[in-house]
Amino acid sequence: MGQGGWKGLVLPLFDYKTEKFVIAKNKKVGLLYRLLQLSTVLYLVVWVFLVKKGYQDTDTSLQSSVITKVKGVAFTNTSELGERLWDVADYVIPPQGESAFFVVTNLIVTPNQRQDTCAENKDIPNAECSEDSDCQAGEAAVTGNGVMTGRCLRVGAAQKGTCEIYAWCPVEVRSQPTKLLLDEAEKFTVYIKNFIRFPKFNFSKTNVLNTQNTSFLKTCKFDLSNLYCPIFQLGSIVHWAGSSFQEMALKGGVIGIQIEWNCDLDKAASECNPHYSFSRLDSKNAKQSVSSGYNFRFAKYYRDANGVEFRTLMKAYGIRFDVMVNGKAGKFSIVPTVINIGSSMALMGAGAFFCDLVLIYIIKKSRFYRCKKYEEEGQELSLQRMEPEGQLLELPEAHDRICSLKGDSCVCLQPPEGRASEITDEDMLPEPVGQTVA
Numbered sequence: 001m002g003q004g005g006w007k008g009l010v011l012p013l014f015d016y017k018t019e020k021f022v023i024a025k026n027k028k029v030g031l032l033y034r035l036l037q038l039s040t041v042l043y044l045v046v047w048v049f050l051v052k053k054g055y056q057d058t059d060t061s062l063q064s065s066v067i068t069k070v071k072g073v074a075f076t077n078t079s080e081l082g083e084r085l086w087d088v089a090d091y092v093i094p095p096q097g098e099s100a101f102f103v104v105t106n107l108i109v110t111p112n113q114r115q116d117t118c119a120e121n122k123d124i125p126n127a128e129c130s131e132d133s134d135c136q137a138g139e140a141a142v143t144g145n146g147v148m149t150g151r152c153l154r155v156g157a158a159q160k161g162t163c164e165i166y167a168w169c170p171v172e173v174r175s176q177p178t179k180l181l182l183d184e185a186e187k188f189t190v191y192i193k194n195f196i197r198f199p200k201f202n203f204s205k206t207n208v209l210n211t212q213n214t215s216f217l218k219t220c221k222f223d224l225s226n227l228y229c230p231i232f233q234l235g236s237i238v239h240w241a242g243s244s245f246q247e248m249a250l251k252g253g254v255i256g257i258q259i260e261w262n263c264d265l266d267k268a269a270s271e272c273n274p275h276y277s278f279s280r281l282d283s284k285n286a287k288q289s290v291s292s293g294y295n296f297r298f299a300k301y302y303r304d305a306n307g308v309e310f311r312t313l314m315k316a317y318g319i320r321f322d323v324m325v326n327g328k329a330g331k332f333s334i335v336p337t338v339i340n341i342g343s344s345m346a347l348m349g350a351g352a353f354f355c356d357l358v359l360i361y362i363i364k365k366s367r368f369y370r371c372k373k374y375e376e377e378g379q380e381l382s383l384q385r386m387e388p389e390g391q392l393l394e395l396p397e398a399h400d401r402i403c404s405l406k407g408d409s410c411v412c413l414q415p416p417e418g419r420a421s422e423i424t425d426e427d428m429l430p431e432p433v434g435q436t437v438a
Contacts (some may be wrong), residue, residue: 001433002037016234022369022372026359026363026365026371028227028363029359029363031353032358033351034233036348036351036354037214037351039046039092040348040351041197043347044340046255048243048340049340051072053264054336055336055337056330056331057329057330057332057335057336058330059199059200059201059328059421060094060328061200062325062326062327062328063196063197063198064195064196064197065195066098066099066323066325067097067193068095068097068098068101068190068193068323069088069190070088070103070188070190070234071189071190071191072088072093072189073085073087074086074091074182074185075184076182076185078109078181081107081109081434085324089096091104091105091374093298094149099323099324101320102316102318102319102321103318104180104182104318105181105183105185105249105250105252105317105318106182106222106250106316106318107244107255107314107315108173108314109312109315110170110313110314112310112312112377113168113170113310113312113313114168115167115168116166116169117149117165117166117167117169118164118165118167118169119153119161119162119369120144120145120146120148120163120167120171121173121333123170124143125142126144126344127162128161128162129142129160129161129163130152130157130161130164132152134391135148135150135151136137136148136150136272138316144165145165145167146166146171147165147167147433148165149162149164149165149166151163151164152164154172155436168311174190175250176253177317179250180249180250181339182249183249185245185249186245186246186249187307188233188234188319189231189232189233189234190231190232190234190237191230192207192230192257192323193206194207194259194274194323199330200329201329201331203263203269203272204269205261207227207259208229216229216233227276231323234319237255237257237321238255240278241278241279243280244281247320249369250293251293251295251317251321252293252295252319253280253281253293253319254280254282254294254319254320255319256279256280256281256324257277257319257323257324258277258326259274259275260276260277260323260327261273261274261325261326261328262275262328263327263328263329265329265331269273272329282294294317294320295313295315295317297310297313297314298314299312300312338404349421360373382397384405405433
């Protein structure tokens, strides 16, 4: 490679490009540019600052604690339990209030179970048998109540029976509740106390009114005009979630209680208020689903005078309440403000770049504007024109020139003294007798 070729590769690396500003009096492109500028300003002011509050630093690492207390009593009289009074210690699980708690509304009771041998429930898969070999001793059915003894128990002359098991006998009868036990639970109330803190701004608050009136929480009820009285009636919560309490309590379900804290700390602390929403989290098509409702089992154990242990098994149906807390806080900070303003300025530059593309590539006079916009300092003008005889004519650069196009040629003239070097439609002259470059 020769010296000239080497220089041609290396020397352009040290070229410096500077912008050349040209005033193009094109009304369409000018209107487009102003519209883009206006859109950018509106985006910055309306969306970034007013809607998204882009001038604020935010904290989403909310620290929260929830305490719940349920109040209410109910009286029942059933064949399994007899007359019984239910208070919060009987129907709230767990007894210590947390962000999730369960209220028993219905029960299926199997009383006086003892560890003994008895027939397995016939509704259990693989519990049916025709002979003893169908019942493998020491094995248990997947959903069974006990361990098989190896005997097949048949009633009378029946050909089929059920396997004998060692279990808590008598076994639970699998059935669905048909009547609501604690129908008075709809009037029970729950006290939901929520503490929140935004660590970045060292800001704390609670959803309970700060008052010295000891009777306030005993008499108030939550509504939209009394946000700082977190005493909710269970029936109202289920209703706000879009369900019927009596229908839901029969087989159980799950309710979500959402507490939202969105705080603008540029305002007074009294403007930071909790917002509540309620929704049903389990299947809404409960009647059509075999897995509908919410239930679990627990037992209460006793010993008789002879020291024999027995228990009362309870299959509890009810409503689970999940209290979920989230939110964010914002406060003015110079850093996000500068970042968002800088981003908007960059968008304005992108608008100018787009208008340049339209000006020099899309409109009809684009070649003329390209000819005026791009040139090289200190070199002969690279614009060229092919003469009819086939000779290539190169001319030196004309400063403060007016250029126009004719065919594939760019015609440049010196403007009259005193005229600004602006491009107008009047400057689009026909080819004169003078300096002509392509």
